[in-house]
Amino acid sequence: MNALTINNVALDDTFAEAFPMTAARLIVTAATMEWARTAGRTATGYAASVIGCDAEAGIEHELSPDQTPDGRPGVSLLLFGFSRDALQKAVINRVGQCILTCPTTACYNGLPVVKDKALRIGGNLRFFGDTFQFSKQLDGRRFWRLPVMDGEFVCEDFFGTIKGVAGGNFLILGQNQETALAAAEAAIIAIKQVPGVICPFPGGVVRSGSKVGSRYKKLKASTNDAFCPTLRGLVKSELSEAVGAVYEIVIDGVDLASVEAATRAGVRAACRPGVLRISAGNYGGKLGPFHLYLHKLLKDV
Amino acid sequence: MLRLRYHGTTTIPVEAECVTPDHFAGKSAAEIAALPVQHGNAPAPLGEFFTVEGDSGDGDIVIEGDCGRVKLLGTGMTRGRLTIRGNAGMHLGAEMKGGEIHLHGNAGDWVGAEMKGGRIHVHGDAGHLVGAAYRGGRFGMRGGTILIDGKAGNEIGATMRRGLIVIGGASGDFPGVSMIAGSIFLFGSGGVRPGAGMKRGTLAFFGAPPPLLHSFRYSCTYRPVFLAVYLRQLKAWGFPIEERYLAGSWRRWCGDLVSLGKGEILTWQEN
Numbered sequence: 001m002n003a004l005t006i007n008n009v010a011l012d013d014t015f016a017e018a019f020p021m022t023a024a025r026l027i028v029t030a031a032t033m034e035w036a037r038t039a040g041r042t043a044t045g046y047a048a049s050v051i052g053c054d055a056e057a058g059i060e061h062e063l064s065p066d067q068t069p070d071g072r073p074g075v076s077l078l079l080f081g082f083s084r085d086a087l088q089k090a091v092i093n094r095v096g097q098c099i100l101t102c103p104t105t106a107c108y109n110g111l112p113v114v115k116d117k118a119l120r121i122g123g124n125l126r127f128f129g130d131t132f133q134f135s136k137q138l139d140g141r142r143f144w145r146l147p148v149m150d151g152e153f154v155c156e157d158f159f160g161t162i163k164g165v166a167g168g169n170f171l172i173l174g175q176n177q178e179t180a181l182a183a184a185e186a187a188i189i190a191i192k193q194v195p196g197v198i199c200p201f202p203g204g205v206v207r208s209g210s211k212v213g214s215r216y217k218k219l220k221a222s223t224n225d226a227f228c229p230t231l232r233g234l235v236k237s238e239l240s241e242a243v244g245a246v247y248e249i250v251i252d253g254v255d256l257a258s259v260e261a262a263t264r265a266g267v268r269a270a271c272r273p274g275v276l277r278i279s280a281g282n283y284g285g286k287l288g289p290f291h292l293y294l295h296k297l298l299k300d301v
Numbered sequence: 302m303l304r305l306r307y308h309g310t311t312t313i314p315v316e317a318e319c320v321t322p323d324h325f326a327g328k329s330a331a332e333i334a335a336l337p338v339q340h341g342n343a344p345a346p347l348g349e350f351f352t353v354e355g356d357s358g359d360g361d362i363v364i365e366g367d368c369g370r371v372k373l374l375g376t377g378m379t380r381g382r383l384t385i386r387g388n389a390g391m392h393l394g395a396e397m398k399g400g401e402i403h404l405h406g407n408a409g410d411w412v413g414a415e416m417k418g419g420r421i422h423v424h425g426d427a428g429h430l431v432g433a434a435y436r437g438g439r440f441g442m443r444g445g446t447i448l449i450d451g452k453a454g455n456e457i458g459a460t461m462r463r464g465l466i467v468i469g470g471a472s473g474d475f476p477g478v479s480m481i482a483g484s485i486f487l488f489g490s491g492g493v494r495p496g497a498g499m500k501r502g503t504l505a506f507f508g509a510p511p512p513l514l515h516s517f518r519y520s521c522t523y524r525p526v527f528l529a530v531y532l533r534q535l536k537a538w539g540f541p542i543e544e545r546y547l548a549g550s551w552r553r554w555c556g557d558l559v560s561l562g563k564g565e566i567l568t569w570q571e572n
Contacts, residue, residue: 070529106526136527145527154526
C-alpha cells in the first residue's frame with residue numbers, strides 16, 4: 001500500500017464510490033429552536049439508507065431567525081431519493097406526518113425551483129385543510145395555509161430538486177471500539193461544519209457496513225464481512241490483528257464538491273491516537289460514477 | 302438606459318400605451334420618438350411630448366417631468382424597469398404582466414388595474430381603484446405586487462383575484478370590495494365597509510381598523526406565520542415596516558358571510 005499518513009494514521013490508497021440521487025432541501029421553522037429540532041429529527045427519522053427506507057435524510061444545520069423566511073428559528077433538512085417521484089412521495093409523507101403534526105412549525109423550500117423538476121408538497125398536503133385552506137402567492141412563490149388546532153400550518157407549494165451525490169464514505173479502523181467510536185464522533189463534529197451535506201445514519205455513524213448481495217438469495221445487501229473483526233480467520237479479511245473495531249461514515253451532499261469537502265474534514269478529524277487506518281468502501285467502480293480517492297483528496301494535508 | 306423628458310404643456314390627456322420596455326426594445330431614439338400616442342381624439346407622435354435620448358437595449362426607461370396628464374404608462378409591460386420622476390396619470394401599469402415600475406411622485410386612478418404580474422412601487426399617493434377590475438370586468442388584479450407609500454382612494458383591490466396590494470397611508474372606502482382572493486395590507490386608517498362582499502383573501506389592518514360589517518365574525522387572536530414572511534419580503538423591497546408589526550398579534554374575523562365567507566380581516570394589536 002502507498003504510505004500516506006495523517007497524524008501517523010495510514011490512509012489506504014483506495015476510493016469511495018458515490019452515485020447521483022435526487023435531493024430536496026426543506027427549511028423547517030418553529031416558535032422555538034427546540035420545536036424546530038424536534039420536527040427536523042422526526043421528519044428525518046428512519047431515513048438511513050434507501051436500501052431499506054423511502055429516503056436518506058438528515059439535518060443539514062440549524063438556522064438563526066435572520067436566516068429563515070419567517071424570522072423564527074429553524075433547521076435545514078436534506079432529503080435524498082432514487083427518483084423525483086419516489087422523493088416526492090417520501091417528502092409528502094414525512095412533512096405530513098412529522099412536520100404538519102408538530103406544534104408551531106412551518107415548512108419552506110430551500111432550493112431554486114425549476115418547474116418541471118419540482119416536488120409538489122404543500123399543493124398535495126393542502127387537502128388536509130378540507131376546503132378551508134388558504135393559498136398565498138408572493139413574488140412567484142405559493143404558500144398554503146392549513147388551519148390546525150394551534151393556528152395555521154404554512155407550507156410552500158413547490159420544492160426544488162437537484163441531482164445530489166450520495167454514498168460518499170470512509171472507514172475508521174481503530175484498535176478497539178472506544179477509540180474507533182471517539183474518532184467517528186470527532187469526524188461527525190467536523191463534517192457538521194461543512195455546508196450542503198448530511199450523514200444520514202444514527203448519529204452520522206454506521207457500524208453495520210454492507211456489501212452488495214448475500215449468501216441468502218433474497219437479500220440485496222448483507223454484512224461487510226471483510227471488515228468485521230469477529231470474522232477474521234473465517235473470511236478473507238481486510239483487517240490486521242491490531243484492528244478491534246471499524247466504523248463507517250456515510251456522506252450525502254448537494255454536489256460532489258461538498259461531499260469531497262466533508263470527506264476531507266471528516267478524515268482529518270478521525271486521524272487521532274488509537275486509529276490505525278482509514279479506508280473507504282467501493283464496488284470496484286461498477287456502481288457509481290463518482291469516485292472519491294482518499295489520497296487525491298488528502299494529499300495536501 | 303433610455304431617458305424620456307416630458308416637455309408637453311397640454312391639458313388634454315395623452316394616452317401613451319407605447320411607453321413600455323417591450324415597445325421600445327430594439328428601436329433607436331428616433332424610432333421611439335415616432336411611436337404613436339393618442340392626444341385627445343387625435344393621434345400624435347411620442348416625440349411631440351417627450352424628448353427621447355439614450356439606448357433602450359437594457360430595458361431600463363427613466364421618465365422625467367410631471368406626467369400627470371399622461372395615461373397608461375407601462376400598460377401591459379412584461380419586462381424591464383420603468384422609473385418615473387414626477388407624477389403619472391391614470392392606468393399606470395394597468396394589465397402589466399412583468400417587470401417593475403417605480404414612481405417617485407403621485408399616481409392617478411386605476412394603478413395596476415387588472416395587472417397579472419410584476420411590481421409597481423408608488424413612492425407617493427395613488428387615486429381610486431388601485432388593482433381593481435375595470436367596469437364590466439370579471440377580475441381585478443390577478444398577480445404581482447402594488448406598493449403605495451402614501452395614501453390611496455376608494456375600492457382598493459375591487460374584485461381582485463390574486464396578488465398583493467400594500468398601502469402605507471390612509472385608504473378610502475370599500476377596500477377589498479368583492480375581493481375574490483389575494484392580499485391587501487393597509488397601514489394607515491381605512492375607510493368604511495372594508496371587505497364588503499369578499500369571497501376569499503386577506504384584508505389586514507396595521508393601523509386602527511374601521512368598524513367592520515356585521516357579516517364578519519370574530520375567529521381568534523393569533524400570530525399568523527405567513528404575515529411574517531410577507532413583512533420580511535416587503536422590507537427587502539424597501540417598503541418601510543416598523544419592527545412592532547413583527548411582534549404583535551392579530552385578531553381574525555372571517556367573512557364576508559353574505560358571500561362565500563372564506564375571506565379574512567386581520568387587525569393588528571400590540572401585545
